[in-house]
Amino acid sequence: MTSSTPRRTVLAAALAAAGTAATAAPAAAATAAVPDPSAAPGRAPEPGLVDNRFWSSYTDWRCGSAAGARAVAGLRPGLVLDSPAGRTDYTDPHTGRTSAWEYASWTSPVHTPTVPATEVIASWNAHTPPGTWIQVELSGTYSDTTATPWYVLGRWASGDGDILRTSVDDQTDGRSTVWTDTFAIDDAASGLRLASYRLRLTLYRTPGSGLTPTVWRLGAMASDIPDRFTVPATAPGPAHELAVPRYSQNTHVGQYPEYDNGGEAWCSPTSSQMIVEYWGRGPSAEELAWVNPAFDDPQVCHAARFTYDHQYQGCGNWPFSAAYAATYPDLTAVVTRLRSLTELESLVRVGIPAITSQSFLKEELTGAGYGTAGHLMTVIGFTPEGDVIANDPASPDNEAVRRVYDRREWENIWLRTKRYDANGKVRGGTGGVCYLYWPARPTSGQRGVLRSLGLA
Structure with a gap:
């Protein structure tokens, strides 16, 4: 499911599509190379990062x-x-x-x-x-x-x-x-x-x-995110789940290969389209007229075309994804980093889901069923136990998109900046990169959380 087109370097954490099955990295090296500082749950996020x-x-x-x-x-x-x-x-x-x-x-x-x-x-x-x-x-x-x-x-x-x-x-x-x-x-x-x-x-x-x-x-x-293979664990907050539409990138495999080899690489535009529609926006029938009428969810094809970076040869350019969302009426969109899962929980509690970027081996995220050099998914909530509820576009169909991932596993793969690939080589991680989309006139609660993050 990965794209064969050129990808940005590891430093910038390439947004290849999810789904390439990963073989096991040397377990001893992955666990023993760097001490895990996460033994103290509930630690506040590090300031000044x-x-x-x-x-x-x-x-x-x-x-x-x-x-x-x-x-x-x-x-x-x-x-x-x-x-x-x-x-x-x-x-x-x-x-x-x-x-x-x-x-x-x-x-x-x-x-x-x-x-x-x-x-x-x-x-x-x-x-x-x-x-x-x-x-x-x-x-x-x-x-x-x-x-x-x-x-x-x-x-x-x-x-x-x-x-x-x-x-x-x-x-x-x-x-x-x-x-x-x-x-x-x-x-x-x-x-x-x-x-x-x-x-x-x-x-x-x-x-x-x-x-x-x-x-x-x-x-x-x-x-300035420090190099880290592991991040401090945080204590779960209140449970909350947002009603976000579910779209699978894999239902578009083989469609419009001129845009990043087709749907198998469309994790970013698929995630963006879910959030655009969560806010009640979307392309008109006239705007979708170019899409083959035999294709389901033509708006996902539309998002892929209009986020495509012709130099990168992919749909995973972060600012282009945010700029696409903001073409819809009165939507604001940014690319940023969050410092902790606690900050992400605060956004979800006021109704703002997030599109997060992460990379991991198959065995590092229980239940995903794949490993990836870089993948976007949409965080829509948290269970009473604090586990992450994600709309994961790397799913076989729309019904299967909603997933629940272990909090500690998900927190670490998203926030770390260093990881081991399937061959035991050190690679980069995104360090908490996410896209955030919200109305141009947010509620007072939303404005307060956004202001706390320096975004409003």
């Missing part, structure tokens, strides 16, 4: 530096292309087509995260009508006061008629690298960190059209 900074208010947009872009007020403030700052040609690397574009830009104020970072992942929420697209870049200052170059974190449009959305490979200065969607320090053990950063947003439109993208939210998660 994750910093979130997002620009989304009218004041935020006015505080940046604009060249031809303008802030607009309203119930959902945003940034638009007002008067072009220039004109440029762009040759799409995936079609070879060269087109002229007018552009404007906005650069954020310098942000100094509470944690000097080894990794940064940006995300954005935008509307790009046909004839428009956007580019997001990052530049920063290292802890030794030297500067990074400007790195492209994504060239994005909600559709695929003007440009093909894409990440950009081969971006490095020998000290940091962009791995598909993740800025990362090359040698974290050296002590080098990213001390501050700016984001630059460029808005493009067809010359003379008067069109504009609208960007409602732009920001990033910066983190």
Whole structure:
């Protein structure tokens, strides 16, 4: 069930589809290499590991530096292309087509995260009508006061008629690298960190059209998660379960192989579609007209097409997944990290499910029935015993999607940053990466939890 297309490096924890059966790793090495610090349940999450900074208010947009872009007020403030700052040609690397574009830009104020970072992942929420697209870049200052170059974190449009959305490979200065969607320090053990950063947003439109993208939210998660094979155990909170639609990626095996080899690799778009529909949104019949009418759940095919990264050759680009969700009316979406299962429980209690990224051997997650180098699933609740209730798209059919996974096993495979593969080699883990989608106007309870995580 894994995709054969190129994958990002282990450092960025590739989002290959789940389902490749894993042979057993050397058990003694996996259990004895690193002491397990989890003997004290209920420990608070470690402070200072994750910093979130997002620009989304009218004041935020006015505080940046604009060249031809303008802030607009309203119930959902945003940034638009007002008067072009220039004109440029762009040759799409995936079609070879060269087109002229007018552009404007906005650069954020310098942000100094509470944690000097080894990794940064940006995300954005935008509307790009046909004839428009956007580019997001990052530049920063290292802890030794030297500067990074400007790195492209994504060239994005909600559709695929003007440009093909894409990440950009081969971006490095020998000290940091962009791995598909993740800025990362090359040698974290050296002590080098990213001390501050700016984001630059460029808005493009067809010359003379008067069109504009609208960007409602732009920001990033910066983190310095220590290397760890195990994480502290947490005590269970109250039981709670959300009524989230269930979709299996495996019912789409062989469909539209041009998008990451087909449904067997669609864990990310399938998970995103479940949460989009949980919030009462989804594509219209007109938007689904391109899908073969013989296919069940055509909205999953739609999500795969419109999250596909043509450079990565997959549907697992984290920011592109969040950006897809935010194309639906009044949905906010971010990519972040959580520090503990307790934080995830707090979100579920106020009605916000999470799409989590994890990798594991078959024997490391009881009942999964597969091992994976990287997989997305949707956490929808917790049992009275504290076990994790997940809608796992790596299931044979929709009815089988709801799973209950052992709390301690699931907590560890999600939050660790190091693991052993089937051959006993050390590989990376995602360290708590997740996508969060919620209404643009959340309830007071939801706002309180989001604020506690630096997201509202």
